[in-house]
Amino acid sequence: MKKLDDFRLTFGNRELVPIMIGGMGVDISTSALALEAARLGGIGHISDAMIKVVSDSKFNTTFVKEKLQRYKFNVANMDKSVVQFRLGELAEATKLHVGKTMEAVRGAGMVFINCMEKLTMNAPKETLTVRLRSALDAGIDGITLAAGLHLNSFSLIEDHPRFRDAKLGIIVSSARALQLFIRKNMRTNRLPDYVVVEGPLAGGHLGFGMDWAKYELSSIVAEVMAWLKNEKLDIPVIPAGGIFTGSDAVRYMEMGAAGVQVATRFTVTHECGLPEKVQQEYFKASEEDIEVNEQSPTGYPMRMLKSSPAIGAGIRPNCEAYGYLLDAKGCCAYIDAYNRTVEANPGVKKLSVKDKTCLCTHMRNFDCWTCGHYTYRLKDTTTKNEDGSYRQLSAEHVFKDYQFSTDNRIALPA
């Protein structure tokens, strides 16, 4: 019986364990988690979501405080178009986060960064350019383009000295999205080094509508592989979303996948950025406690625990401090939802905004408990402590369980 360790993911002359831990913003996939994946011979991701917040908490910078100071005058104004990111600071924060992580890499594996296009930051093109270029400057091994079609993203970095040496990949949820990406980026004369095909059971935002349940990862993977074969394109395909055991992964490897991207099982590890209290909520969750909803102002459906404090909270938009989801005109769907709620409830102090959530604030505070579909199975991956709580795992334990397990088995911690 095969195990995932019988396969290797080949990138040029590098041979890797075919396990990629997916990016989880905001600092849920920490440097520590990504570094463990690399140490064990696989690929880990950090994320550049809300990078200034991450830099402040890790490196004692004061980017958020300074931005709030600068735009304090605008806090009560619902027009946020004046609230801009300073590109130099964005570059500095990215270089700190990426640079310090890369300095610490040990082992045969690699560390990539997850870069979401939907973080439009009130100046989509300018900010994405700085994010991508600074990550390359700071020595990241690879960039996974996420949450968006990224039709022009290669052109933003094509003159960067590392454009052809860094690994560049894209997350898609359909063959159509991949076709568009390749067609549009063709003029840079460079193909992606890998394609993550993410199905509807993943955590975070979904690349599907609210009819996500109609889709199946294995069919999309087969469709992408058939299209690549037909076009004679040799690009490694990495399925993601609901791959819960080593045996699940082996089934994809036998279909011809180059590796798998996994995340949910690592949300309950010591190295993961989620506070331990929140990890216990993930462990305790039953299938009925998880939903896909339209709370995210990005317009993408998102999967989360129904008990997330973010749902129904009514805080004033915090764009002067954060503002990562402001579009090119300084708008965010949460601001609109908040305004509608204020108008409908004159004089009410404590509001509850039902239809959208202030994702920046709640991701920053770990109050939006986004998770994969199989989060309800996490309780079966550990044992209980004497006080009845679930035992956190080590990233090494989970990684090795994926790598070596057979027969759909899940190893409990020793």
Ligand SMILES: Cc1cc2nc3c(=O)[nH]c(=O)nc-3n(C[C@H](O)[C@H](O)[C@H](O)COP(=O)(O)O)c2cc1C
């Ligand atoms: C808590 C959490 C946060 C996530 N955040 C992001 C993110 O910021 N960007 C992204 O591209 N994918 C994100 N994802 C998706 C993962 O990177 C990954 O592709 C997917 O969850 C894999 O499926 P699995 O969780 O069933 O293993 C997130 C997943 C989880 C569980």
